[in-house]
Amino acid sequence: MNTGYRILKLTLILVMVVLQAGFCFASGLDVFKGENRVLRISGGTAHIPVMKEAAKRIMTVHPDIQITIAGGGSGAGIKQVGEGLVDIGNSGRQATEAEVAKYGLSMVKWAIDGVAAVIHPKNPVPSLTGQQLQDIFAGNITTWKTLGGDDRPINIYTRDKSSGTREVFWKRALKKGKISDKAHFVTSNGAMKSAVTNDPYAIGYVSVGYIDQTVAPVTLDGVTPSLETVKSGEYTVARGLYSNTKGEATGLTRKFMDYLLSPEGQEIVVEKGFIPVN
Amino acid sequence: MPFKEKLARSLFFLAAVLSAAVTLAVLGFMIALSLPVLKKAALWDILSAPWSPDHGQFGILAMIVGTLCIALFSLCISFPLSLGCALFIEVTRPGGPGKVLKKIVQLMTAIPTVIYGFVGVFLLVPIVREIFVYGSGMSILSASLMLGLLISPTMILFFSQSFARVPQSDLNAVDALGGNTVQKLWYVMLPHAWRGILTGIILSFGRAMGDTLIALMISGNSIALPSSVLDSARTLTAHIALIIAADFDSIEFKILFICGITLYGMTSCGILLARGLDRKPR
Numbered sequence: 001m002n003t004g005y006r007i008l009k010l011t012l013i014l015v016m017v018v019l020q021a022g023f024c025f026a027s028g029l030d031v032f033k034g035e036n037r038v039l040r041i042s043g044g045t046a047h048i049p050v051m052k053e054a055a056k057r058i059m060t061v062h063p064d065i066q067i068t069i070a071g072g073g074s075g076a077g078i079k080q081v082g083e084g085l086v087d088i089g090n091s092g093r094q095a096t097e098a099e100v101a102k103y104g105l106s107m108v109k110w111a112i113d114g115v116a117a118v119i120h121p122k123n124p125v126p127s128l129t130g131q132q133l134q135d136i137f138a139g140n141i142t143t144w145k146t147l148g149g150d151d152r153p154i155n156i157y158t159r160d161k162s163s164g165t166r167e168v169f170w171k172r173a174l175k176k177g178k179i180s181d182k183a184h185f186v187t188s189n190g191a192m193k194s195a196v197t198n199d200p201y202a203i204g205y206v207s208v209g210y211i212d213q214t215v216a217p218v219t220l221d222g223v224t225p226s227l228e229t230v231k232s233g234e235y236t237v238a239r240g241l242y243s244n245t246k247g248e249a250t251g252l253t254r255k256f257m258d259y260l261l262s263p264e265g266q267e268i269v270v271e272k273g274f275i276p277v278n
Numbered sequence: 279m280p281f282k283e284k285l286a287r288s289l290f291f292l293a294a295v296l297s298a299a300v301t302l303a304v305l306g307f308m309i310a311l312s313l314p315v316l317k318k319a320a321l322w323d324i325l326s327a328p329w330s331p332d333h334g335q336f337g338i339l340a341m342i343v344g345t346l347c348i349a350l351f352s353l354c355i356s357f358p359l360s361l362g363c364a365l366f367i368e369v370t371r372p373g374g375p376g377k378v379l380k381k382i383v384q385l386m387t388a389i390p391t392v393i394y395g396f397v398g399v400f401l402l403v404p405i406v407r408e409i410f411v412y413g414s415g416m417s418i419l420s421a422s423l424m425l426g427l428l429i430s431p432t433m434i435l436f437f438s439q440s441f442a443r444v445p446q447s448d449l450n451a452v453d454a455l456g457g458n459t460v461q462k463l464w465y466v467m468l469p470h471a472w473r474g475i476l477t478g479i480i481l482s483f484g485r486a487m488g489d490t491l492i493a494l495m496i497s498g499n500s501i502a503l504p505s506s507v508l509d510s511a512r513t514l515t516a517h518i519a520l521i522i523a524a525d526f527d528s529i530e531f532k533i534l535f536i537c538g539i540t541l542y543g544m545t546s547c548g549i550l551l552a553r554g555l556d557r558k559p560r
């Protein structure tokens with residue numbers, strides 16, 4: 001039984017090695033040669049698509065490297081990297097001065113991202129004014145009928161305090177206004193997207209990189225949030241995506257950060273719907 | 279083998295002391311860490327005010343109510359179901375179908391909570407929203423239904439165990455007197471098994487209260503005091519999970535220890551009650 005299992009395991013590993021040998025051609029990944037550590041990443045959930053793609057590319061060519069990616073939100077990313085639990089802590093906001101001082105963080109900004117209010121694609125209310133948006137989230141406008149939609153109550157979805165996405169949306173789109181205590185809380189950009197996709201009467205907000213045909217962005221004061229409008233500065237609810245390390249990054253961590261800023265890394269950034277910094 | 283016996287005895291004693299000490303240490307740790315908060319704010323304020331950190335209010339009443347509502351409703355949903363299943367397994371069809379059902383129930387205990395959460399989000403929540411045409415469907419009702427499903431295997435297995443312990447001679451006596459199944463159940467089985475049933479209920483209640491993921495995923499987590507079962511609510515466990523990611527130095531974070539103690543107290547009460555009933559002679 002035990003030996004049988006072991007043989008099976010070995011065979012599987014062999015098969016995987018043979019399969020992966022076919023992919024060994026990339027160029028920008030040569031710097032990772034010889035690395036065989038585990039790289040732990042956590043924090044901001046807006047970052048995850050880019051992190052996943054970068055990790056996939058690196059690990060395909062260098063199977064000795066293991067990159068683990070967890071969510072948790074920007075606050076968690078900063079806290080965990082500061083406490084030495086992970087190598088890279090992602091945040092969708094700059095670390096505060098207090099956080100930098102406490103942990104000696106060093107920050108790298110590798111993309112710019114917009115945060116858009118989103119609704120269900122079937123919702124007939126595609127545009128709002130800033131004031132209307134604030135009133136919805138404060139709980140002053142409670143049905144879609146008031147805005148020309150169905151006669152159903154508006155279900156507000158928001159993120160917990162750890163979220164960098166929440167922070168920028170609250171500051172720039174809601175002008176630091178109240179968020180109704182009836183609002184539902186979800187724990188990541190992904191969870192927000194699936195909540196809004198599944199609820200025809202929902203309003204929430206996600207990183208622009210997460211917008212696809214399953215959720216519809218809300219045109220805010222006549223500006224539709226998209227890569228172009230964020231890039232041109234027309235759509236102002238935007239922030240940088242940061243990766244933090246405790247002290248200066250070294251070794252594999254350094255190489256990973258450099259990869260994000262390299263042409264190939266920035267290509268991934270564009271591919272996943274964010275704005276590159278280089 | 280007096281030495282070996284002594285060794286074994288002291289090892290087991292050590293294990294018992296250790297696990298008990300860890301449980302007590304957790305309580306002590308939480309009390310010690312929540313004392314600074316209690317010095318600054320009265321316990322009553324924390325237990326009664328709304329949760330609004332931006333306005334300096336850190337009340338956890340809504341979460342306590344949410345926890346109790348969801349746990350109680352899930353119990354109300356799963357108790358009759360579990361009792362029925364247990365009777366099916368042990369009394370009405372103890373042969374093939376009962377055995378199959380028992381195997382399925384045992385399998386259910388192994389399903390991870392997150393699967394229930396998933397099914398809840400994508401299947402149950404839209405159904406609840408469209409049936410009641412109210413809110414988002416992320417509600418106490420949805421969470422309770424899913425949680426009821428989660429805790430029912432515990433109850434079913436507990437119930438069927440205590441039904442199986444009813445002495446066969448008593449059952450034979452009912453048959454000999456010409457009693458039917460309902461009479462057998464009402465006059466013999468339930469009086470015999472009620473203690474096991476109660477223990478099962480209380481343990482499941484504890485499990486329902488302690489569960490984090492289902493509530494976090496499908497109850498909506500809003501901080502308003504719920505006024506109907508279709509309202510969204512936040513449980514203490516979900517509250518801890520939501521806050522702990524964000525902060526570690528703020529008052530919000532320190533309040534979590536109060537949440538922890540409240541939860542600890544609530545579940546301990548349940549377990550003490552269960553143990554008390556277990557010991558009491560019938």
